[in-house]
Amino acid sequence: MSPEAPADPSRQPVTDPLNPPLPTADAAYWEAAAASFDEEPDHGLRDPAVRAAWAARLRSWLPSAPAAVLDLGCGTGSLSLLAAEQGHRVTGIDRSARMIERARTKLAGRDAAFHVGDAAEPPVGERRFDVVLVRHVLWALPDPAAALRHWAGLLTPGGRLVLVEGRWGEADPIGLPADELTALVEPLAVRTRVESLAHDPALWGREVADERYVLIADLPRRHTEVVDVHLVVRRGDEVLLARRAGTGYADGLLNVPSGHAEDGEDVREAVIREAAEEIGLRLAPEDLRVALVMQHCAPPPARPRIGWFFEAEYGVGGEPWNREPDKCAELVWFPLAALPDDMVAYSRAGLDGLRAGHRFLLHWHRPGDAVAHDPSGPGRAVVLDGPGPTG
Secondary structure: OOOOOOOOHHHOOOOOOOOOOOOOOOHHHHHHHHHHHHHOHHHHOOOHHHHHHHHHHHHHHOOOOOOEEEEEOOOOOHHHHHHHHOOOEEEEEEOOHHHHHHHHHHOOOOOEEEEEOOOOOOOOOOOOEEEEEEEOOHHHOOOHHHHHHHHHHOEEEEEEEEEEEEEEOOOOOEEOOHHHHHHHHHHHOOEEEEEEOOOOHHHOOOOOOOEEEEEEEEOOOOOOOEEEEEEEEEEOOEEEEEEEOOOOOOOOOEEOOEEEOOOOOOHHHHHHHHHHHHHOOOOOHHHOEEEEEEEEEOOOOOOOEEEEEEEEEOEOOEOOOOOOOOOEEEEEEEEOOOOOOOEEHHHHHHHHHHHOOOOEEEEEOOOOOOOEOOOOOOOOEEEOOOOOOOO
8 A cells, every 4th residue: 555656566567577567656546546446355455354364463563552653655544444443543644635535534533634645755744653554665665765764753762663565576576575674674773573474365365475574663762853954044134934835744834944864964964955955055064153052842742853053144055946845835034133923933932042142942832832933822942051031
């Protein structure tokens, strides 16, 4: 059940038996396939024996207590439904709107939500999950290692990856062998185990002879935090703001261009990369200066983050322009002393702290707080480097 490739690649038409075609990643394919998707035994789980086999496996893979499960490449929601029936809270993501429509119908009245989006970068904003469940998706992504790192970052401490994968076909097999996936996952996990699924025909509604398995990876329970990087471009007394769109978090609100450090990057490398990706600036290390460091946390159940705010002067690295119109509705300039209210709260707090001359802040939301800056609400910024307004 993948948004990126056929959920069972071995069942796709083959024009040359010795050289099967690679699966299509075209969204139109999945829109067309949605109507008949559940006709495959392991897709719709309509056969009681197949359904019971998947339910038993899922019960052994997921936590016994109710958990928040992110089902990526959820298709029409068959595994999501099993998880919901076992008491879990499910969020499903699939690139096909028609698949999502069927999933919503299938789980109507359940503790579940479904969204159209990219499995590699699901639109879940600051939410964190106890389990990321992915079936027949990872093998078809252009950068499986990057996707795994991103998914690991969506988990709560001690969370679990449940990855159903395989290598399909015999003459010219395609897919991801278990040993390769294990090597990709082990740097992220404290425990991994691989369970073969090929020997159980009840799962597939038929005998299979190729490699099919699930890899279960438990992540560390120690405290970890994502590292954010934020770029404050200064044009005289003005700063550049970007209006979020299509991200699943704080859409419609303004913040400074930002992102997070990838595995192996230091914060300066990360902000240089983000500046190039988001606003087309080609910055060098000497173009940047650290303005402020802030530990912040969006409203629960979000996890804390460390934010590094860097300053750069306008004109350095080129003219800023919107390189990601699917994630940014507009770029606008505002005076630092007269910032708008429709901003992400922690971004506004960071700029207010910078203007006041502070270098270190805390900004933690409390339950019930809005993601947006609220000029009439309680100030959540705490100054760590001396007296001054907390904002």
